[in-house]
Amino acid sequence: MGWRFRKSVRLLPGISLNLGMGRPSLSFGRRGARVTVDEEGVRTSLGVPGTGVSWSTRSAWKSGQRRQGGAMRLTFVLLALAVLAWLSASR
Numbered sequence: 001m002g003w004r005f006r007k008s009v010r011l012l013p014g015i016s017l018n019l020g021m022g023r024p025s026l027s028f029g030r031r032g033a034r035v036t037v038d039e040e041g042v043r044t045s046l047g048v049p050g051t052g053v054s055w056s057t058r059s060a061w062k063s064g065q066r067r068q069g070g071a072m073r074l075t076f077v078l079l080a081l082a083v084l085a086w087l088s089a090s091r
Helices: 070-089
Strands: 006-012 015-020 025-030 033-038 041-048 053-060
Touching: none
Parallel strands: none
Antiparallel strands: 006 015, 015 025, 025 033, 033 041, 041 053
């Protein structure tokens, strides 16, 4: 088993920036209902807190999309930073 790293930073109530060894993502929602957006698409997760029962689905930005690598990751990070700047300015 290898080492893993994951850090979730709460930006606003219900909005988190998730960082790890792989790609960054933004999560919206609360415990039991969450939407996570990353460079490859959108994951929707629903669950019953405390029971371990959950449902999750993933939708790619494009059908049959291949992982684009560094250029796509940089684009996503810049988009995430723009959203953060907009959210902090609208407060």
